[in-house]
Amino acid sequence: MRSFIQCTEAFELSASISQHGSLGYHLKLVSFIPSAHHPEEQVRFQGMFSKIELQALRDFLDAAIKESV
Numbered sequence: 001m002r003s004f005i006q007c008t009e010a011f012e013l014s015a016s017i018s019q020h021g022s023l024g025y026h027l028k029l030v031s032f033i034p035s036a037h038h039p040e041e042q043v044r045f046q047g048m049f050s051k052i053e054l055q056a057l058r059d060f061l062d063a064a065i066k067e068s069v
Contacts, residue, residue: 001016001017001018002014002015002016003015003016005029009034009035010033010034010035011031011032011033012031012032012033012034013029013030013031013032013044014029014030014032015027015028015029015030016028016030017054020048023048024048024049024050024051024053025048025049025050025051025054026046026047026048027045027046027047027048027049027054028043028045028046029043029044029045029046030042030043030044031044
């Protein structure tokens with residue numbers, strides 16, 4: 001599963017996640033600059049996470065968004 005987080009004419013940031021059996025979930029944040037001399041996707045962050053860890057990340061983001069409103 002992949003979703004664009006931010007997308008402009010000059011920059012794209014996307015997140016992808018895939019399940020790897022008992023190992024957990026592989027999360028990647030990927031950037032892309034279409035105007036670069038050699039445009040290519042670049043992995044900015046990646047890691048393996050359990051379902052509980054991903055839920056904690058989701059809860060953190062939800063709380064941060066609620067605080068900023």
